[in-house]
Amino acid sequence: MGKVYLVGAGPGDPELLSLKAYRLIKEADVILVDNLVLGVKDLIPEDKKVIDTGKTAGAHKFSQEEINELMVHLASRYDKVVRLKGGDPFIFGRGGEEAAYLSEHGIEFEVVPGITSAIAVPSSFLIPLSYRGVSSSITFITGHEMEAKEESASINWNAIANLRGTLVILMGVGNLANNIEQLLKHGLRPDTPVAVIEKGFTPDARIVTGRADNIAGVARSEGVKPPAIIVIGDVVQMRERLNPNPNPNPSDNEDNE
Amino acid sequence: MGKVYLVGAGPGDPELLSLKAYRLIKEADVILVDNLVLGVKDLIPEDKKVIDTGKTAGAHKFSQEEINELMVHLASRYDKVVRLKGGDPFIFGRGGEEAAYLSEHGIEFEVVPGITSAIAVPSSFLIPLSYRGVSSSITFITGHEMEAKEESASINWNAIANLRGTLVILMGVGNLANNIEQLLKHGLRPDTPVAVIEKGFTPDARIVTGRADNIAGVARSEGVKPPAIIVIGDVVQMRERLNPNPNPNPSDNEDNE
Numbered sequence: 431m432g433k434v435y436l437v438g439a440g441p442g443d444p445e446l447l448s449l450k451a452y453r454l455i456k457e458a459d460v461i462l463v464d465n466l467v468l469g470v471k472d473l474i475p476e477d478k479k480v481i482d483t484g485k486t487a488g489a490h491k492f493s494q495e496e497i498n499e500l501m502v503h504l505a506s507r508y509d510k511v512v513r514l515k516g517g518d519p520f521i522f523g524r525g526g527e528e529a530a531y532l533s534e535h536g537i538e539f540e541v542v543p544g545i546t547s548a549i550a551v552p553s554s555f556l557i558p559l560s561y562r563g564v565s566s567s568i569t570f571i572t573g574h575e576m577e578a579k580e581e582s583a584s585i586n587w588n589a590i591a592n593l594r595g596t597l598v599i600l601m602g603v604g605n606l607a608n609n610i611e612q613l614l615k616h617g618l619r620p621d622t623p624v625a626v627i628e629k630g631f632t633p634d635a636r637i638v639t640g641r642a643d644n645i646a647g648v649a650r651s652e653g654v655k656p657p658a659i660i661v662i663g664d665v666v667q668m669r670e671r672l673n674p675n676p677n678p679n680p681s682d683n684e685d686n687e
Numbered sequence: 688m689g690k691v692y693l694v695g696a697g698p699g700d701p702e703l704l705s706l707k708a709y710r711l712i713k714e715a716d717v718i719l720v721d722n723l724v725l726g727v728k729d730l731i732p733e734d735k736k737v738i739d740t741g742k743t744a745g746a747h748k749f750s751q752e753e754i755n756e757l758m759v760h761l762a763s764r765y766d767k768v769v770r771l772k773g774g775d776p777f778i779f780g781r782g783g784e785e786a787a788y789l790s791e792h793g794i795e796f797e798v799v800p801g802i803t804s805a806i807a808v809p810s811s812f813l814i815p816l817s818y819r820g821v822s823s824s825i826t827f828i829t830g831h832e833m834e835a836k837e838e839s840a841s842i843n844w845n846a847i848a849n850l851r852g853t854l855v856i857l858m859g860v861g862n863l864a865n866n867i868e869q870l871l872k873h874g875l876r877p878d879t880p881v882a883v884i885e886k887g888f889t890p891d892a893r894i895v896t897g898r899a900d901n902i903a904g905v906a907r908s909e910g911v912k913p914p915a916i917i918v919i920g921d922v923v924q925m926r927e928r929l930n931p932n933p934n935p936n937p938s939d940n941e942d943n944e
Binding site for chain 1: 781
């Protein structure tokens, strides 16, 4: 039996892959990729066997159960199976469930962490999720989880709304208006700065900002669509202080990043 | 004037550096490193100019102000200055302050995200910080911040203790007993699983586990010392299900990771 590597592919910029992930891609006998790591695909040698489990054209997307079974099947055929996952495998990526499935089916595995989009996407727009004296905690949650109100593991709105730190909502654009309304109802300051960052690390990446009490309308009128990362907290304002190219006598170099 | 790159060096394993960080190290005219990235130092070419701002022997550690001034000075002398920071620059690493200082002093800069120890260290002991149906949120906080009770940005104990998600405390070993006591007083379940992971990504890495109501005693009797990362939440128990080498007929290969 082969070994499965659950590998974090980072936020989408191929250069933000780890040296280890890159080595494993080159050594792999077969690679499973999802649609979150499109940019990273360019790093995969052309002669590699690649299965794209994130393919959605024609509704042929693999279910999680199918992916799990596929990993076990491939491990019985190949020595080195690389399962490339967007961001970090253990941050809202079902990597834990995939690891549990492999373990239950007697398949050796290893988890390789990656740079999570939850941190890197705000960073790419110069929002530091922590900043001394501004935010003392960082909380990640998914918009999906925020809808699961009845479950025992569901969130405590009162706690989330009153953390006085930075709140990062992943996969939360579809439900933005409802979630913000709940947070405001439970005590979030209406003037809390909010940023919605769409399509991070793609050529179409953009940021839309507002306050808790108007961001839902701003995002709607700007036509913001998934994927997007929402940052709620005073750190959003820090980006105004972090001008990356502040030289008072700039050259006419036009390809600043 | 040169440009300063605030570069995340990851959790300490040199292979967990990003391709971009590695490229910038090779291209740099001068590199500032801190003591959190010891393992990564092996990747720095021998002929590079390196300043270790984390040097503590003989109490010669640089202050944050000295580091800030040094970056500005170096940017006036060299084209490419790389400031290598442990983990991710914007996750409790003062990267935000360094970026603000550079911006205020007219120095061009770029932030390169890294794999944060807060995620990667638990991952290396097979603790997934999120897991569907087990934890719906992840909160990062520093033990240091938890002591700053009077500040306006200080934490809301009641909220932190009742998140029903995963709580990760960085730099919190020294104050573990007090912080856990506060969390219990504000409603944290006494039987909440807790892991303390010492010296992650070093040969001496180890994990100590317990429950909220006994972990302080366990950590003391085991002699746990900084640096360590504390994980509080039901996800700690998931590692029992995630056996990385579950093959029922294992070979006598002894160098499992």
